[in-house]
Amino acid sequence: MAVIDIDLKFERPAFKLHAKFSSDHLATGLFGPSGSGKSTLLSLLAGLIRPQEGHFILDGIPLIDCGRGIHVPAHQRRIGMVFQESRLFPHLSVKANLSYGLKLLAEKDQRFTMQQIVDLLEIGDLLLQKPDQLSGGQKQRVALGRALLTSPRLLLLDEPLAALDVRLRNQILPFLRRVKEETAIPMLYVSHSIDETLFLTQQLAIIEQGEIVASGDFHEVMHDRRALSLAQSLGLDNLLHARLIENHAALGYDLAQCGDHTIVIPHAGHQVDDEIAIAFSSSNVALSTQRLAHVTIQNQLRGVVTSIDVIDYRTLVSVDVGFKVIAEVSAKSVEALDLAVGTEVYCLVKTQSIRSYAIS
Structure with a gap:
């Protein structure tokens, strides 16, 4: 009841x-x-x-x-x-x-x-x-x-x-x-x-x-x-369930396990083994058709494009990386990278764009 x-x-x-x-x-x-x-x-x-x-x-x-x-x-x-x-x-x-x-x-x-x-x-x-x-x-x-x-x-x-x-x-x-x-x-x-x-x-x-x-x-x-x-x-169009696996408070970052991926997040006071939600906006996700070297973006999640939707003039690319990640990109970028359903891409997410929440 x-x-x-x-x-x-x-x-x-x-x-x-x-x-x-x-x-x-x-x-x-x-x-x-x-x-x-x-x-x-x-x-x-x-x-x-x-x-x-x-x-x-x-x-x-x-x-x-x-x-x-x-x-x-x-x-x-x-x-x-x-x-x-x-x-x-x-x-x-x-x-x-x-x-x-x-x-x-x-x-x-x-x-x-x-x-x-x-x-x-x-x-x-x-x-x-x-x-x-x-x-x-x-x-x-x-x-x-x-x-x-x-x-x-x-x-x-x-x-x-x-x-x-x-x-x-x-x-x-x-x-x-x-x-x-x-x-x-x-x-x-x-x-x-x-x-x-x-x-x-x-x-x-x-x-x-x-x-x-x-x-x-x-x-x-x-x-x-x-x-x-x-x-x-709210910047929550990418919302993932994760577990904190390493705490590096002195250096200002932590590591969270989300599926098969280890994601670098800003330190927010969580403890190792805490269940947390991590979130980042689709506008903070860039796409690349190859892994990038010599860049500061450490979160590079490999996946496959599952859909490309245009909603209110916004182009949203959904990528299966073991869980769904949504990237907001320009229509010009979709054309330039020749993106289509089935294309293999890397989702690039800056650490400082990620927020984390303790789960009650």
Whole structure:
């Protein structure tokens, strides 16, 4: 049984939303450009607005079923929300803000104690402070704690780290992972950062122009042609599963094993034997009909052309090197190298164009 099962239609002037996907994972990332419908979908799930059609089933319990006339009021859904801004009550102490969450429930329905959440999020030394005395990261931890103390069935996190700098984001992410692992509360995580999302989950749902165009495992979604524009915008149109086999931090590079190929990647703090995703844009792949000597490009992957596609004036050459690599080249280059299906080529990928992600 899916943890969440969503099939909702909502329409207002100049905008239509059809969100259909399910997930049986504790955390699912929701990706899409601004104006694609992410916030609208969260508002539907939280019960802040009503859909015209469809259903929303959470852990087997229908919270929305338009066909059966079911629309559980927002205050009875037990859905916690954390926003980009912490939205703490400025006149209350941290402890009072946290207590507000507890007061919303009868004692018999309280899944966590105040102390459990304080310990989980390491905010014990903040309890007597007011929100204006806290850093951005501390505020978000308190906001997360307040949401958890409502004992939610689902957490909706709407870009909760977007207003924080990289240092504070890196402080908060481990707490979000702990929440997932130690509370087992399902969460829908909206973010524009693929790094953040992959730290929490590999399950994604992609929304564009009000429609879920792909959902499922990160690697599968990013290879789905319906999500091609997003993959390209993120530089993820080449996305590979790999294992780190050598760590050379002092020299600034690592070695990753991907199929039969050893790929040189920039050092990013991963450990030997870590499972990682490595990504590079198709525009950062050059093609050669022979291996090149006396060049600085160390990643030269031998393969065979399997297709040549022209999409929106872009020429994309797919090469089977044991896995698929996509190169974006000019039509003139295809002609000059006499490329065709079956041509043997080398895919040249600069080390510094490669990004790597820890897989949760």
